[in-house]
Structure formats: C-alpha cells, structure tokens
Amino acid sequence: xxQVTDTPPETERLVRESIMAHSGEERFIxxxxxxxxxxxxxxxxxxxxxxxxxxxxxxxxxxxxxxLNLGD
Numbered sequence: 832x833x834q835v836t837d838t839p840p841e842t843e844r845l846v847r848e849s850i851m852a853h854s855g856e857e858r859f860i861x862x863x864x865x866x867x868x869x870x871x872x873x874x875x876x877x878x879x880x881x882x883x884x885x886x887x888x889x890x891x892x893x894x895x896x897x898x899l900n901l902g903d
Contacts, residue, residue: 870894
C-alpha cells in the first residue's frame with residue numbers, strides 16, 4: 832500500500848534529520864509530549880456532560896480504536 836503525502840521529499844528529509852539530531856531520550860520525551868497534547872485535544876472534543884467513567888471509556892476508544900472491556 833502506498834502512502835499519500837503532500838510533503839516534498841526534501842522537507843521530509845530535513846524534518847527527519849532535525850528530529851534525529853536529538854538524543855534518544857529527547858526524542859522519547861518529544862513523543863510523550865505529543866501524545867499528551869493529542870490526548871488533551873481528544874478530551875476537549877468529548878461531550879461535557881459525561882461521567883468520568885464514560886469520558887475515560889470514550890477516550891480509550893478514540894486512542895486505541897476499540898472498546899475497553901473490563902468484564903462488565
């Protein structure tokens with residue numbers, strides 16, 4: 832399967848070089864921060880009147896694409 836992109840190869844190369852110039856620890860932290868930001872955006876998009884349990888269930892489904900089955 833081919834990947835569709837509108838990013839020129841030179842730009843992709845420059846971005847990759849910029850990221851790889853950081854240490855492994857720095858790249859890990861960057862990834863964790865990006866995940867945290869994405870999670871906060873998803874949380875903000877959920878209806879405000881949900882219980883905390885339902886908010887967590889919906890957030891899990893949006894992140895992982897499947898229901899959280901706790902055997903209940």
